[in-house]
Amino acid sequence: MPTAKAGDAFAGFDPARVPSPCYVIDLVKLEENLRILAHIADRAEVEVLLALKAFSCFAVADLVGDYLHGTAASGLWEAKLGRTRFKGALHTFAPGLKQDHLREIEDLSDHLIFNTAGQWGRFRGEVSADGRCAYGLRINPRHSEAETPLYDPCAPWSRLGVPPTQIADEDLTGISGFHVHALCDQGFAPFDRLLSATEKAFGGRFGAIDWINLGGGQLLTADDYPASDLIDRLRAFRARTGLRTYLEPGTAVALNAGALVTEVLDTGWNDGHFAVVDCSATCHMPDVIEAPYTPDVLGGDTLADAGTAEAEDPSVLRLGGPTCLAGDVIGTYRFGAVPAVGDRLMVLDQAYYTMVKASTFNGTPLPAIALWDRHNDKVRIIKEFGYEAFEGRLS
Ligand SMILES: Cc1ncc(COP(=O)(O)O)c(C=O)c1O
Numbered sequence: 001m002p003t004a005k006a007g008d009a010f011a012g013f014d015p016a017r018v019p020s021p022c023y024v025i026d027l028v029k030l031e032e033n034l035r036i037l038a039h040i041a042d043r044a045e046v047e048v049l050l051a052l053k054a055f056s057c058f059a060v061a062d063l064v065g066d067y068l069h070g071t072a073a074s075g076l077w078e079a080k081l082g083r084t085r086f087k088g089a090l091h092t093f094a095p096g097l098k099q100d101h102l103r104e105i106e107d108l109s110d111h112l113i114f115n116t117a118g119q120w121g122r123f124r125g126e127v128s129a130d131g132r133c134a135y136g137l138r139i140n141p142r143h144s145e146a147e148t149p150l151y152d153p154c155a156p157w158s159r160l161g162v163p164p165t166q167i168a169d170e171d172l173t174g175i176s177g178f179h180v181h182a183l184c185d186q187g188f189a190p191f192d193r194l195l196s197a198t199e200k201a202f203g204g205r206f207g208a209i210d211w212i213n214l215g216g217g218q219l220l221t222a223d224d225y226p227a228s229d230l231i232d233r234l235r236a237f238r239a240r241t242g243l244r245t246y247l248e249p250g251t252a253v254a255l256n257a258g259a260l261v262t263e264v265l266d267t268g269w270n271d272g273h274f275a276v277v278d279c280s281a282t283c284h285m286p287d288v289i290e291a292p293y294t295p296d297v298l299g300g301d302t303l304a305d306a307g308t309a310e311a312e313d314p315s316v317l318r319l320g321g322p323t324c325l326a327g328d329v330i331g332t333y334r335f336g337a338v339p340a341v342g343d344r345l346m347v348l349d350q351a352y353y354t355m356v357k358a359s360t361f362n363g364t365p366l367p368a369i370a371l372w373d374r375h376n377d378k379v380r381i382i383k384e385f386g387y388e389a390f391e392g393r394l395s
Contacts, residue, residue, distance in 0.1 A: 054250020
C-alpha cells in the first residue's frame, strides 16, 4: 500500500464540516491525477480506463469522463454501473462468469475478456459475435512481481488467466485481444519486467490479435513515478507490435484524493493508551487488515513497531474501530496534540478500495460521502446512509 505522506491538503480541511464518519473526496487532487493519466494516454497513444473495483464514485463520473477513455468492470453489476453512470468504453473481465449474465454483460460491454480457454470454448457459441463487442482472453505470464501472495495473480496454482503452457494448442478464433494484470501498488520497473515477460511468453500470438489490456497496479500518479519512461516503453511496444493498448488503473486514479473523517468515541489505557473511533478498519478500510498496512493519520506519526517504550509515552495512541473484532486496529501514532473524546481525526488516502468494500459488520454505520473542492473550499455531502442500509442487506 502507498505510504507517501500525501493528502496533507487535508490539513486545510475542517473535519467538523461533515458528519462522522465520512469519506471526503478531494476533487482537486482527483483532477490532478486524471490529468497525469490523460497525459500518459495522449503521449503513449494508449487508452486509460478507470478500474471500477477500486473507485466507483459516480458523482465524479463527468470529471473522470473528461480525462479517461472509459471504465473497466469486474462483472455484471459493475458493467451496469459503468455503462449507466460513466462515460466512454467499457471493458469487462470476470474470473467467474455466470452463464445467465453473459448476454447482458455482452450488451453492456465493448470488450468482454474471458479467463480461461475453457470458458471461451464454452461460451463462444453463445455470444452474439455481431461485431459490437470484442472478445479477449486473460493471459498469465507466470511472472510474479507483487510483493504479497494476496496480490499476486501469477503465483503457482493461480486461477487468474491462461498460463503460456496452456495456450499453445488452443483454438482462439474469435479472440481479438489479450489482458494481463499482475501488479499491485508498484512502479515502472516491475511493469517493464512484466511487459517483457508477457512479450516473451505470448508474443508469438500477438500477430493474431489487435489489442492488449495491460491492467492496473501501477502507482502512475505517485510523485516519483517516471511517466516519461512508461510513455517511451509503451510507444516502443506499440510501434513493434501494432497493438491497440489499454491500461486500467484503479488506485492511481484516486491516489491521495480522499480522507476518512472519524471521531474519537472513547479513550483508555491497557498496557498503552488507546482510542476507540467511529470508523473501523475492518468495515471501512479493510485493506488495512488484508494487505496489511498502516494508513497515515493527519497530525500523527505512524509507529510501525510500537513496543513497551512507546506504550509508556502519553503522546502515543493506538486507534481502533468500534467493532468487537480485536484486530480492528487502524494503527499506532504519536500525536503532537493527543486527541480526546469528541475530537475529529482524518485517516489519509482512503478514496480507493474503501467505499467499494465497506460493510456494516456489527451494525456499524457506513460512512457518509462528501466532495470537497479545495479551490473554492465548497463541501457537498453526496450520500448519507441510515439504518436501512444495514437492514436492507439482511433478511
Ligand atoms: C484485472 C484488474 N485490473 C485492474 C486492477 C486495478 O488495480 P489497481 O487498483 O491496483 O490499479 C485490478 C486490481 O485488482 C485488477 O484485478
